[in-house]
Each structure stands twice: as C-alpha cells, then as structure tokens.
Amino acid sequence: MNQKxxxxxxxxxxxxxxxxxxxxxxxxxxxxxxxxxxxxEYRIPLALEALGKxxxxxxxxxxxxxxxxxxxxxxxxxxxxxxxFSSKKDEKDLINRIGLEFSDMEALLPxxxxxxxxxxxxxxxxxxxxxxxLSEGLENPDGELLTLLASLxxxxxxxxxxxxxxxxxxxxxxxxxKALEAVPGGDLSGRGKQVSFRVPMAxxxxxxxxxxxxxxx
Numbered sequence: 001m002n003q004k005x006x007x008x009x010x011x012x013x014x015x016x017x018x019x020x021x022x023x024x025x026x027x028x029x030x031x032x033x034x035x036x037x038x039x040x041e042y043r044i045p046l047a048l049e050a051l052g053k054x055x056x057x058x059x060x061x062x063x064x065x066x067x068x069x070x071x072x073x074x075x076x077x078x079x080x081x082x083x084x085f086s087s088k089k090d091e092k093d094l095i096n097r098i099g100l101e102f103s104d105m106e107a108l109l110p111x112x113x114x115x116x117x118x119x120x121x122x123x124x125x126x127x128x129x130x131x132x133x134l135s136e137g138l139e140n141p142d143g144e145l146l147t148l149l150a151s152l153x154x155x156x157x158x159x160x161x162x163x164x165x166x167x168x169x170x171x172x173x174x175x176x177x178k179a180l181e182a183v184p185g186g187d188l189s190g191r192g193k194q195v196s197f198r199v200p201m202a203x204x205x206x207x208x209x210x211x212x213x214x215x216x217x
Contacts, residue, residue, distance in 0.1 A: 022201055023093070023156035030217075032165040034104040037083070043093045043156060070098060079107025105130065130215045134158065137175045137210030146206050153202040160213065161196035168217035170195035175210020183211065 023043030030036040067085045074082055084099035102108040105121045105128065112119040118133030138146075162168060170190045172180040182188065186199035197213055204211055 022153055023158075024201075025157075025159040026161070028108075028160075028162045030105075030162065030164050036102060036108075038100045038102065038108065040096075040098045040100070042096045042098075044096075045093055046089065066096075073111070074100075077107065077110050079103035080111055128217050130162070132160070132213045133175070133210070134213055135175070135204045135207040135211040138206065138208050149205045150202040153200070153205055156201040157198055158201050158204050159196070159198045161194060162215050162217075163194045164217035165193075166217055167191070167193060168195045168215060170197060170213065170215050172197070173212045173214060174207075175212060177212075178209070180211075183207075 022045055023041075025039075025041040027039045028036060029038075067087065070082060070085065074080055080100055080102040082098065083101050084097070086097045088095050100108075100111070102111075109119050109121050112132065118136070120131045122129050162170075168191070170188065172183065172188065174180060183199050183203050185203055186197065188198075189196045195215060
C-alpha cells in the first residue's frame with residue numbers, strides 16, 4: 001500500500017505533463033476582418049515523446065505531435081488550414097513549429113480546445129473576448145507532487161501573444177474568477193495593440209486555484 005501511495009504522485013505529474021505539452025509558444029495575429037494567423041512552437045521532452053508512443057500510452061498525448069497528427073486534426077476543423085510546419089530535435093526536446101491560417105476566431109477556437117487549452121470566445125457591445133484556461137488547478141496537492149512538477153517542468157515556459165487591429169487588454173484570473181496582478185516568474189504586457197503573457201510552465205502546472213487568461217479587444 002505504501003508503495004502505491006509513493007508512486008501515485010509521479011503518475012499524476014506525468015499525466016499532467018503529457019496532457020499539456022511542456023513548452024508552448026503561441027502568437028496570434030488578427031486582421032481587421034476577424035481572420036488571422038497563429039504561429040505555434042511545441043517543445044516536448046524526448047523522454048516523454050518516447051513514452052507516449054509505447055503501447056497503452058498513446059492516449060495520454062492529447063495534443064497533435066507530428067505533421068500527420070496536425071493534418072488529421074485540421075481535416076476535422078473547417079475554416080483553418082496549415083501554412084507551414086517544421087520539426088527538429090535537439091539534445092533535450094522534440095520541437096515542432098506550425099503556422100496556421102484561420103477565417104475567424106470561431107474557426108480557431110476548436111483548435112485551441114484540441115490542444116488542451118479550455119477556450120471560449122464571445123462578442124458583446126462591439127468588444128471581442130477570448131478566454132483561455134491554462135490550468136484547472138490542483139485539488140489538495142501534496143508537497144511531493146508540487147516538487148516533482150517543478151522539477152520536470154524546469155526551464156520550460158508558456159508564452160502567448162495576440163496582435164489585434166485595435167487596442168487590446170490582457171488580464172489573469174484564477175479558475176474561480178479572482179483577478180491576479182501577477183504570477184511568480186511571469187511577464188505580462190497587458191495593454192496595447194499587442195498583448196502577451198509569459199510564465200514558467202511549472203507555475204502553470206502547480207497553480208492550486210487554476211489559471212485563466214482573458215484578452216479583450
């Protein structure tokens with residue numbers, strides 16, 4: 001029984017990492033008519049990529065990994081297409097860079113959800129609002145789990161930017177809607193035609209109350 005208890009935090013952390021990818025950079029550029037492009041970079045540790053390919057583990061990787069995975073995903077999503085793809089490996093990571101073009105935010109939204117980012121979009125009173133759930137939070141996490149998450153995600157970041165045709169604002173909230181002024185180690189540019197947020201992935205994965213990003217333009 002003690003053996004099972006000591007193994008559980010590792011399994012939980014591993015599933016979290018495999019489900020969310022471990023290094024993500026996303027840059028959205030919007031045109032005046034609502035269409036736009038998104039440039040993505042996914043960094044997946046080689047060890048986790050290999051583990052995800054083992055029999056019985058493939059379902060843990062809930063994001064597309066290779067070009068064929070992205071093509072299969074995009075085939076099911078109208079209004080969005082791939083315009084570039086490259087993949088390489090360094091000593092540590094598999095690095096995928098993808099360029100996509102979309103007809104409007106409604107076309108992009110299902111793709112953002114497919115990559116594990118709980119997303120919503122709405123328009124009201126002339127304003128557009130994009131909400132991305134970066135973390136749903138950890139319920140009663142123990143110290144061992146938090147330490148392991150921080151260790152596995154060390155050196156990886158989550159970066160999100162959006163360039164709008166008019167003034168935009170970016171704000172952070174907990175999963176329950178409490179406003180956050182900052183996140184440890186995070187860098188936020190919250191107002192202008194380009195807004196952005198960069199944070200260590202360990203802070204996202206270990207956010208006890210969750211973390212949600214909201215962009216309005």
